[in-house]
Amino acid sequence: MGTNPLLEVSDLHISFQVDGGEVQAVRGVTFALHKGEMLAVVGESGSGKSVTALSLMRLIPDPPGRIKQGKIMFDGKDLTKLSEREMFQIRGSKIAMIFQDPMTSLNPTMTVGRQIIEGIRWHQQTGVTEAKEKAVEMLKLVGIPNPEKRLTQYPHEFSGGMRQRVMIAMALACNPQVLIADEPTTALDVTIQAQILELMKKLQRETDTAIILITHDLGVVAETADRVAVMYGGRLVETGGVEEIFADARHPYTWGLLDSMPRLDLPRDRHLEPIPGSPPDLFSPPAGCPFADRCPHAMNICHEEMPPVTQITSTHQVFCWLEDPAAPSVERKKRIIG
Template sequence: MEKLLEVKNLEVGFQTYGGYVQAVRGVSFDVNRGETLAIVGESGSGKSVTTQAIMKLIPMPPGEIRNGQILLDGEDLVPKTSKQMEKILGQDVSMIFQDPMTSLNPTMRVGAQITEVILKHNNVSKETANKKAIELLELVGIPRAEERVRQYPHQFSGGMRQRVMIAIALAANPKLLIADEPTTALDVTIQAQILELMKSIKKEVGSSIIFITHDLGVVANVADRVAVMYAGQIVEIGTVDEIFYDPRHPYTWGLMASMPSLETVDEGQLEAIPGTPPDLTNPPKGDAFAPRNPYALQIDYEEEPPMFQVSPTHFAKTWLLHPEAPRIDPPEAVLKNRRKLAGTFEKPVMVMEV
């Protein structure tokens, strides 16, 4: 498949009163045309900072892109100025943010907010832009679009506001759509509807998608590939089948084991990853996950593991994959959740016990 985005050895940091925070540490991945890549990890793992760096939305200072390349259609975005990025944002890359109420302008009608993007990136009349705005609202599933295009954000529910945000993001037909926790603030039913909407949009519009979430269960029915991030690094990446059916990194095991279900809630046995993520002003020596890893080897505390290849599309950053490492199988909680997820790949997201 043809690559749309290539991120190579990206390093992003922030100068703070407490010291220099190494938020993203040597991250590399790519996104193919028409593909959905999910980036998963706990809060503070570097997911949002990575995607904000792609869009050059990192405030500089205190932030800086210290190293690496961000190639969009072969063109490096890192050296581009804010003025140069204005032409790219919206037209080539768009973002759907987590909370639409803080992203939408409360003083503007939603139609005006959509047409603003259309007019900025396309040489069309205002009348054509208005028609396009109505079409986009219909595309994202908002009923009575001709009427609602004249309403303000406060007249929409939370789920409908998120649909408006998706319409704005699609207004200039971007090549890459970044969705930053777009369902976190929504209830489970609306969350499922938004996830189904994202799937249908990918088919209809053809945009590539980067989907950021802390919940592995959310992406089981949405993503083509999954990248698992921890402490500013990608620790495992592979197809959605490989990550769910054959996870290899202990951190991925922890995320899978901690996925709640009706059964675990009823039994009061919700799993959790022990400990807390490391302080990235002073990243630990060796494997950053070692202090929280019940399967850590001595070498984990001394030397950072390389990315080991499991298959042509599956890689994991753990010493457990070294030929001389002891064989350790995933814990029972991972296998149990894996069995529950086995039927979700061909079913609507609504049936998932998440």
């Protein structure tokens, strides 16, 4: 992993102005992505994962959404300051995205080949023949048999898993430096999920593409990620290497996520433990830790002030008042990656 980040997000705030007021969807998120690594962003629905991902492509609909403050540095440029025309040059060619549902992302009236070829021709300024050859090569790369014939078919002629492979082929066609995968396996059955994730890992190894994987599935994270960023209530609450997060998680929310995950190494009659309570109201987010109302270890200060960052190791950091020397001692949750 290089010392200089490929992508650097600093103090990112994103809000949506709606009838009921202002939804503060992302509040002060900071992270970096290095070449060739896979960063998993995890958290329950409404934590701000997908909004953060969309902001990296500047795909937040404005209005009602807007980036209120913060920087997204990529290739020496702050993406929040670029014009739509400049962003158009970056989307697809340097930063690409695989969306959750390929059926709504692919145009049902165009053949798969035409959709891939158009992107290649636009971003790489090639002729039709060369673009077609590249499209065939991309379908081969993602494991689609008989690619020449498949180019002439429409999205409805593909299975869900094959459509997702087409989306990955489209995303990788222009050799992007960063690939954002937003819940790429949600609608797929377990066997196809495993194939898609294995494919992404293979492509990451072969092309050195940096991947941001948005997911709520910690099993997927343990299998594929290098680093993990845990989001809750629009904020990052813990980040670290995948081993650090699973074996030495420090934030009570991360403990809750881990305890709600099925384990094969524990007795069959062990019940999964849900996290009680509901996520915070982002119309009027809490002044302190966003998890305080649901946290069994919350102290008065947790409700009043956002905890500062505590550096556990050079790669592991947490935002939690339990790390304060004056905090009561709490039994740490130890997890093993199986």
